[in-house]
Amino acid sequence: MCVDCCKEPLLSRYTACHESGIYALNWAGCGKCGRRDLPVPVNLSKDTDGVEDEEETISFVHKCSFCEHIVSEHYYRYYISDGQHEYIMECVLCGKGTDSRCVGVFGDVNDTKVIHPSVEMEISDLFNGLASRIQTIVGTDDEDGEEWE
């Protein structure tokens, strides 16, 4: 790992996660030989859990193609947890990112869950009940508040 080649090592990329390529904006040039040419990916490894599309780990190394200088190891992982697609990327050069998406969001439109109107009603009743309780509590607090001055 090398921080000299990056403008900002391990910068936060928020929800950006890529399993290949390079975040060229953060490339400052090779810290060893000074070339500005983008490093090349080497030592690519790809692991899956054997189950289709359930989990995948990809890693490779960004290497300067002129002086063989190792810039950074790129790590990317994808898995499914609690019905969510989870993505993780970590690389000194490309930065850190995590993202999660509901399974089915990009699938068939018919898969999208729609809240039944009666369920929605129950939720709003529940919410109104809570709101009035909170109001009661706040009201009590206000009366006590004057004595605290």
Ligand SMILES: [Zn+2]
């Ligand atoms: Zn370097």
Ligand SMILES: [Zn+2]
């Ligand atoms: Zn170099």
Ligand SMILES: [Zn+2]
């Ligand atoms: Zn990278």
